[in-house]
Amino acid sequence: MSLAERILQGDTRAAARLMRDIDDGYASAREELKLLYPHSGSAYLIGITGPPGAGKSTLVDQVTEAYRRRGKRVGIVAVDPTSPFTGGAILGDRIRMNRHADDEGVFIRSLATRGHLGGVSRSTGDVALVMDAMGMDVVIIETVGVGQDEVDIVKMAHTTVVVMVPGLGDDIQAIKAGILEIGDVFVVNKSDRPDADRTVRELTTMLEMNSARADDWRPKVMRTEAHRGTGIAELVEEFETHRSHLFGSAAINRFLAEKGARTFMEILKDRLFAEVFAPLEADGRFARIVDDLANRRIDPYSAVEAVVAERFAAGADN
Amino acid sequence: MSLAERILQGDTRAAARLMRDIDDGYASAREELKLLYPHSGSAYLIGITGPPGAGKSTLVDQVTEAYRRRGKRVGIVAVDPTSPFTGGAILGDRIRMNRHADDEGVFIRSLATRGHLGGVSRSTGDVALVMDAMGMDVVIIETVGVGQDEVDIVKMAHTTVVVMVPGLGDDIQAIKAGILEIGDVFVVNKSDRPDADRTVRELTTMLEMNSARADDWRPKVMRTEAHRGTGIAELVEEFETHRSHLFGSAAINRFLAEKGARTFMEILKDRLFAEVFAPLEADGRFARIVDDLANRRIDPYSAVEAVVAERFAAGADN
Numbered sequence: 082m083s084l085a086e087r088i089l090q091g092d093t094r095a096a097a098r099l100m101r102d103i104d105d106g107y108a109s110a111r112e113e114l115k116l117l118y119p120h121s122g123s124a125y126l127i128g129i130t131g132p133p134g135a136g137k138s139t140l141v142d143q144v145t146e147a148y149r150r151r152g153k154r155v156g157i158v159a160v161d162p163t164s165p166f167t168g169g170a171i172l173g174d175r176i177r178m179n180r181h182a183d184d185e186g187v188f189i190r191s192l193a194t195r196g197h198l199g200g201v202s203r204s205t206g207d208v209a210l211v212m213d214a215m216g217m218d219v220v221i222i223e224t225v226g227v228g229q230d231e232v233d234i235v236k237m238a239h240t241t242v243v244v245m246v247p248g249l250g251d252d253i254q255a256i257k258a259g260i261l262e263i264g265d266v267f268v269v270n271k272s273d274r275p276d277a278d279r280t281v282r283e284l285t286t287m288l289e290m291n292s293a294r295a296d297d298w299r300p301k302v303m304r305t306e307a308h309r310g311t312g313i314a315e316l317v318e319e320f321e322t323h324r325s326h327l328f329g330s331a332a333i334n335r336f337l338a339e340k341g342a343r344t345f346m347e348i349l350k351d352r353l354f355a356e357v358f359a360p361l362e363a364d365g366r367f368a369r370i371v372d373d374l375a376n377r378r379i380d381p382y383s384a385v386e387a388v389v390a391e392r393f394a395a396g397a398d399n
Numbered sequence: 400m401s402l403a404e405r406i407l408q409g410d411t412r413a414a415a416r417l418m419r420d421i422d423d424g425y426a427s428a429r430e431e432l433k434l435l436y437p438h439s440g441s442a443y444l445i446g447i448t449g450p451p452g453a454g455k456s457t458l459v460d461q462v463t464e465a466y467r468r469r470g471k472r473v474g475i476v477a478v479d480p481t482s483p484f485t486g487g488a489i490l491g492d493r494i495r496m497n498r499h500a501d502d503e504g505v506f507i508r509s510l511a512t513r514g515h516l517g518g519v520s521r522s523t524g525d526v527a528l529v530m531d532a533m534g535m536d537v538v539i540i541e542t543v544g545v546g547q548d549e550v551d552i553v554k555m556a557h558t559t560v561v562v563m564v565p566g567l568g569d570d571i572q573a574i575k576a577g578i579l580e581i582g583d584v585f586v587v588n589k590s591d592r593p594d595a596d597r598t599v600r601e602l603t604t605m606l607e608m609n610s611a612r613a614d615d616w617r618p619k620v621m622r623t624e625a626h627r628g629t630g631i632a633e634l635v636e637e638f639e640t641h642r643s644h645l646f647g648s649a650a651i652n653r654f655l656a657e658k659g660a661r662t663f664m665e666i667l668k669d670r671l672f673a674e675v676f677a678p679l680e681a682d683g684r685f686a687r688i689v690d691d692l693a694n695r696r697i698d699p700y701s702a703v704e705a706v707v708a709e710r711f712a713a714g715a716d717n
Contacts, residue, residue, distance in 0.1 A: 381659065389671065
């Protein structure tokens with residue numbers, strides 16, 4: 082029986098196995114994903130991002146609890162900063178798993194931000210698809226950071242949540258501006274801190290001035306103290322309000338088209354590279370190119386051109 | 400006269416123009432880069448990264464000043480968090496430029512973390528190459544963040560500097576662990592803060608336990624108060640010590656080979672994608688694929704496979 086079939090029958094070990102295969106970039110995972118695809122599409126995806134230290138993990142825990150009390154099954158994809166050399170995710174499944182270890186309605190998977198060949202946003206989307214097909218009602222995608230990777234990841238979600246925290250320092254204005262347009266819901270966590278009011282006020286002002294949104298949703302700034310559970314019920318209500326808005330308007334069509342376009346482009350990029358690079362590596366040519374580059378016998382642009390020209394030579398006449 | 404020729408004659412406006420072309424992904428930029436390549440390779444590249452709020456910009460300013468006093472020309476590539484929709488870098492050239500506006504020995508360029516088709520690490524490498532060919536003695540690459548993008552960017556530098564700041568919160572342990580192996584020099588900035596000693600101690604301990612380094616360099620933890628200039632002279636000395644170590648050992652060969660390999664792979668990935676995607680977009684087929692995906696008439700894996708199989712069909716018999 083294929084992993085996909087086992088997963089559709091509720092086998093969580095098969096799901097974990099497929100997620101590992103996805104993370105390792107196995108070609109076989111693609112076939113399983115194709116089989117799962119028709120069974121996906123009903124989960125509600127929530128993307129949560131924000132700078133380090135904003136308390137996102139605690140918030141995700143609390144939101145998970147809240148959805149569990151509503152009887153929903155919750156999947157969590159935690160995209161963690163990685164050790165680039167050892168390749169492991171730092172905040173591993175183990176730490177997180179402990180909190181919901183006895184709850185069969187919660188499935189957690191940490192992904193390392195390796196991005197060697199395929200980008201981490203690819204793996205994240207694939208893992209979210211597996212959770213969706215597993216029958217998770219809500220899939221929370223959590224990332225640390227504010228870079229392009231994180232933006233790509235949270236854009237996959239129906240509702241994008243940006244978590245801020247009072248008084249993070251110099252770069253925060255830049256970050257705020259950078260994420261204003263991607264957030265559907267803003268959270269000022271640790272709102273018991275003395276400068277929380279100012280952060281809420283600044284964010285609200287910036288949101289009011291922001292006219293770049295393509296839809297007519299007006300993001301709100303919510304306050305939470307995640308470690309005490311304060312503000313979580315209101316936050317989940319706001320998620321549901323956004324979800325209803327999205328699915329009740331033309332915005333859902335644009336969302337699905339944009340997501341389809343991005344997913345297609347990412348997979349295409351990976352596949353093309355794998356197709357051309359694998360033979361170069363196998364026959365030792367890549368090693369020679371690297372040696373030429375290290376010794377400056379060729380520039381990288383010309384080296385690539387030679388490979389591309391050769392590979393597409395047969396189709397160049399079309 | 401080509402942009403490259405003008406740049407080699409010291410025309411900074413031509414350099415700024417080429418950097419814009421690089422950022423915009425113009426194919427013509429590749430030809431210019433090929434011309435510049437033989438004139439590059441002598442600049443000393445310093446990569447500086449760290450979480451938001453660590454005071455990196457101020458530190459970069461101070462390091463720039465220090466190198467200017469040594470009579471060195473300094474290029475700065477600032478990779479800034481971007482507004483994903485408007486596409487502009489937030490902390491723009493203008494803010495930074497003001498500080499060194501009258502100094503012809505400093506050239507600054509901000510890059511937006513867009514990463515649409517080509518990744519930002521590609522553009523950063525290309526811009527650093529232009530600065531190198533312009534005759535900058537030192538090129539500082541500054542990024543905000545701790546994700547894979549930032550790791551890819553700072554790995555291009557001869558010396559990688561990780562800036563930390565006391566007491567940043569929960570996720571900091573994860574980040575520390577993630578960057579331990581990439582840092583050649585660690586800086587605890589804002590070292591006048593009360594918990595600075597603890598941060599220095601923790602970092603030092605973690606570095607001592609870390610055995611994953613491929614070379615025999617032992618990274619130090621330096622203390623600075625960048626806004627007052629404290630510790631900057633010592634920091635620059637440490638950069639130079641690392642530089643001598645790198646160039647005086649076999650480590651430089653490994654560095655050049657790894658950099659060559661990464662650069663080649665990144666350019667290859669971009670070129671292949673552009674080669675295949677452009678015609679799909681031009682003839683309207685991409686729009687039809689997106690429509691099929693949005694309406695779930697096909698899954699993205701199968702959609703990509705069809706395109707790849709078709710494009711490589713002519714060469715499949717080889």
